[in-house]
Amino acid sequence: MKIFVVNNMVPFVRGGAEELSNHLIQQLRDHGHRVELIRVPFKYEPPEQIYSEMLACRMMQIEDADLVIALKFPAYLIPHPNKVLWLVHQYRQAYDMWEAGSSNIPSTPNGIELKRCITEADSDCFKNVRRMCAISPVIQQRLKRFNGLDSELLRTPLNAPEQFVEGEYGDYIFCGGRINQTKRQYLLVEAMRYTSSKCKLVIAGPADSSSDGDKLQELVQRYGLSDRVHLDVGFHPREKIASWASNALACAYLPIDEDSLGYVSMEANQAAKGVLTVTDSGGILDLVFHDETGWVCEPDPIALAAQLDRIHEKRSETIAMGKNAKKRWLAMGINWANTIERLVA
Amino acid sequence: MQILLATSTEQFHNREIELESLRDQLQALGASTDVLVLPFSMEDPHVLAQLASYRMLDVRHFADCMVSLSPPTHMLRHPNKVLTFSEDGPQMVDSWDRKYGAIETKPMQAIRNLIVHAEQVATEEAALGICFSHHVARRMQSVVNSVVIDATNLAFQLVGKKAKNPRLAGKVVA
Structure with missing residues (x-):
């Protein structure tokens, strides 16, 4: 055709x-x-x-x-x-x-x-x-x-899903995607100052503007979080993003009222990682179910801090959540083969 | 330097590899490139409307330079428009003549005349014409300031750098 x-x-x-x-x-x-x-x-x-x-x-x-x-x-x-x-x-x-x-x-x-x-x-x-x-x-x-x-x-399928694998479940929570005010990475950084555990956060992605990246860096410095929050602002090769996601303990994604499931959360689930999100993140909530495939809380730094501690301290529960997320994600059948079949039918 | 490469589905099949090669060469020379591809059909009742549609799109502020790689993208407006004329039929009217030249009805002649006029306007407003043969250059030189170059040196010409082979680097003919 x-x-x-x-x-x-x-x-x-x-x-x-x-x-x-x-x-x-x-x-x-x-x-x-x-x-x-x-x-x-x-x-x-x-x-x-x-x-x-x-x-x-x-x-x-x-x-x-x-x-x-x-x-x-x-x-x-x-x-x-x-x-x-x-x-x-x-x-x-x-x-x-x-x-x-x-x-x-x-x-x-x-x-x-x-x-x-x-x-x-x-x-x-x-x-x-x-x-x-x-x-x-x-x-x-x-x-x-x-x-x-x-x-x-x-729905839009995940691109190159084979790059996102169940890796080592390291000691950090990964937050990928574009960096800007509507993706609210700043909320995660603010939450980190209220955590009582030693959980770590990795934020990596291109900033929409230099001020978006600078603001985040300034927050990390202001709260003295440099040893626990790793910021890597810029456009990274997909392999690098996949490696961060694949080896994370869990992933986080807090956009404001996103239309779709979000590539970040789909990639996380493909890599068998649970996703931390918030109640007003929109389409992500079709993928993240609290205590089943991830964690959903109010968009508030203290509420997020409690979930970050829980993810870190209840490690086996977190890993089980990730495995369950992958199972449910795959069961949704959102892949390119099915998509092409429907588009050309 | 941002360079917008414009092509149409009319000759896209034949020029896809050429386009990708040019894009890669420009990027290697430090230019940013992007490619727009517009649909085009030579079906006679629609030709003039399609030419008008190209004129209605505004790409003037998107790039430092716009390069038309196949007709009728030369109809697009840009203050630094560069037209390329290949060896085989540099203009749309040539395609028209190949398809409808033998049909000499008044409406068809009227359409052809309008195509010629539209091409004249769109060509005259270009900053430069780049021809890949002297034959085409001679034909175009009364309409647009043109250079003749070997196609392999197009990227050098566009970014204003010296070509590897100076013999083929570009000769102003008008």
Whole structure:
């Protein structure tokens, strides 16, 4: 089958969606399909530019494809009679972020008109796709609420799962992923000052801005935690991240209201590690069940400190939790083979 | 230096290896690169709308330089746009002629005329044309400031560094 994967791009910016599309292409090719990637540049400032981008996508033509798999707004507006939507992003600033007052679309008559056009273009596109899948329940709910549409849940699989193995269960808790305010690594550092055990914390990943990394470093210094908190800010090879996760005692991930299960928590479970998270972390809570596959507490340094001590002091319970997490994760059947089968069905 | 490499599905199959090689060479020379790939179909009722769609995308602020590697990405707008013209049909109108040149109805002629005009505008606004043959360079020199180089030296030309083989390093023809 000849397949086009359609995504948009902000040139020189790479994130989870780019990683997803690259792995999707590789997996489709591994399953014997001929695949090409379309990358449409997207510029959402000023907001009025979005009209041109939507129209441009609707005027484009894809020739000679048996199937199109589209991931994001506005690239998913490119027409094709056999299009499957695997929705990573709508333009949230026209939906929930508009309601939350955190949209770049102004609350003016022109802004309201733009918002209406985006919603209408989306709804019109969604009605004509052959299949509508969403990567998380949150995205499904958003689609239902704002566009009145049902969709299938098709979660993003873990990439290169073979790199994440059940290692040595060392003496540290590992927190990977991008470093920024919404991922709340600072909350873990603050919690470490209240711990009574000798537990250690490793935080490693790229900082969104230099100030994000500096703030974390400053906290470690201020609380005198240098001997127990290891900060490694930067972009690390995947092998290194996998090694940290594979040899940790447990992992921690505390994002604010994340849509998906989170690569960090999926990688932890693949490596047979329980995950420490908090009650408002969103989609992670579909994977982390308190006292079964990890630890869920309030997003508060003292509550987190109690869990960190418990993870460290009740080592055999922690290891058992990790093994159970892996068992449940594998039973969910979220892998590339199943995903490709559903996308091309 | 950030360089955006632009290509289309029209000739992507033929040029994928070439594109990857160029990207690697540019990175080795210290440039940051990213690649955009846009769909394109030569089906006649849609050609003009698709050309318009390329003009509507705004890539002006994304990179220091944008390199069009296959038509019709030369329709994209950028203040430092570099066009590459390969040996076999440097422009979209050549593809059109290969597919529809024998169909001489008025609507088809009108579409062809509009393609020629659109290409003229998009080519004239480019900062530089890079040609891989003297034949193509002679054809392009009245439209855009062009150099002729060996394709293997494209990366050196783009980052303004001296090529390993000066004989093929780039000769200004216009």
